[in-house]
Amino acid sequence: MYKTSQIKEGIYYVGVNDRTKHLFENLWPLPKGISYNSYLIDDDKVALIDTVDVCYSEVYFRKIRSALGDKPIDYLVVNHMEPDHSGSIEWLVNQYPHITIIGNSRTMDMLKGFYGITENILSIKDADEVKLGKNTLRFYLTPMIHWPETMMTYVPELKILFSGDAFGTYGSLDGGVVDSQLNSDGYFDEMIRYYSNIVGKYGSPVQAALGKLSGIDIEVVCSTHGPVWTEKGNIEKVIALYDKLSKYEADKGLVIAYGSMYGNTEQLAEIIAASAAENGIKNVVMHHVSKSHQSDILRDIFKYRGLIIGSPTYNNQLYPGIESLISALRNRNIKDRLFGYFGGFSWADASLRHLKEFAEEMRFDIVCDPVSMKHSLHADVVESAWNLGQIMAEKLQRQD
Missing domain, CATH: 3.40.50.360 (Flavodoxin domain)
Known part of the structure; x- marks a missing residue:
């Protein structure tokens, strides 16, 4: 059994590391690997935020079971449908047949197209909320960062932002998961490489997303790639970096x-x-x-x-x-x-x-x-x- 990393009370990291893939999207070198990050919120209702590449579904399932035991998962939030994050959805539905998948209208179209899933789905709009118990999921649509269905999920009670691919970086998580456990210096240059390779075309949508986030108090940023950002200076740095890059400032x-x-x-x-x-x-x-x-x-x-x-x-x-x-x-x-x-x-x-x-x-x-x-x-x-x-x-x- 795994000792699952706890980010905050009731919030667990269940992601995996990929140190074998040579090219991300069969295009971009991964000399230091990459992580596929997924998160569990264990409340009265249990929510899973994003999944992982299907190649790691068995390890992923063991991590989920280590955190939850036999407890069912009520919701799967899909912030992004790209296969490195949605690849285990079909497998997850087989393991948890009563799970409800949360996404926006573009997500639902892709769920049907990629995996043939049309049932047990909840389509949300911008700023909609779902109550889990002590915690609330609030959804922000952030289209074209860098697919049309991308969105972010915020838990106001804990001031945690699950940001999808935004603020992500190449590089596996070696030992630690949160930035305070890692030497995070090397991740910032890889964040610029990730942004310029993957997100760079979409400066205007990134600016629109940052505008939505500007009034939100954020103490933790949970991206789908790279470290969980918890230190105030690092959170300010990654947001400022996205602001600068999306304005094409240099x-x-x-x-x-x-x-x-x-x-x-x-x-x-x-x-x-x-x-x-x-x-x-x-x-x-x-x-x-x-x-x-x-x-x-x-x-x-x-x-x-x-x-x-x-x-x-x-x-x-x-x-x-x-x-x-x-x-x-x-x-x-x-x-x-x-x-x-x-x-x-x-x-x-x-x-x-x-x-x-x-x-x-x-x-x-x-x-x-x-x-x-x-x-x-x-x-x-x-x-x-x-x-x-x-x-x-x-x-x-x-x-x-």
Whole structure:
């Protein structure tokens, strides 16, 4: 039997860790694993908040039984229907056939579509409440964070927010569950990577959700991934981080993302980086798109306001890794970046034209003329590259 972690009186953590999966959504690397968090509220009526990936349903059931024994579960609250959180619903219904599933109208459509479930369901609207006994469940609809059915559940008596994927992070929970039991420092960078990869497109819906939460007293944040946030400073930090990221605000720093086949374009990137550093920018991050994973590049672009992209012309288009990156940035509606660009070619210069079109489409602030290199690094090209780094640094310094 498991010794179940208690978060507050009557509130138990019954989630699981996944340290075997290599790619989240078969896209995003998980070097430190990931947790699938689920919570039990043991009151006059018992409520389970979200489930876990079906691969872990057996471990999950043992954890629930350790907390409840033979006591039935009255309600399952589905804050999010993505399979890493809803995957054990069908199994759960088989174990607890009288359980009532709570969600909104979009949840109900997905319950039917994914699992064929149409009975024992309770459809709620924004700010509806369900009384458990001493505690109340209050529901806040937060659509498009990052699916249309997403919502959050708040227990006002205990000031606990079950936030779904919001405020979540990559990384398994190693030993502890709540932030006070863990060294939580490493989770914040992974939270930015998680946000930029998964939620980044939906800045406006995140702002709407934060508006709903602004009048709520929150002492505990229970996300579906990562630590349970209980320390006041950490709760303020994660909410402020979501506020900042969803406004596309960023710190003073520069990301240089480039593709290079034979090293010439890379040397341009080195010159630009050296110039930016010499002119006062300490946070300079360089990514060769053939080596760095896109999830790390996106994280850093969300962190820093300066962005310079370089690409050789490849089949009269952009280098494939750069093409993929700018597609990802378009998809996430990234805004308010200081932008520069550079490119190389041997006989047909197409990369600069494509990068210019991208920058104009995104309404970036283009800091100066691009750097164009034919064949190799000549003295005028080196001078132009140094100039680009210097002007970018000067513009970034002004944001202070």
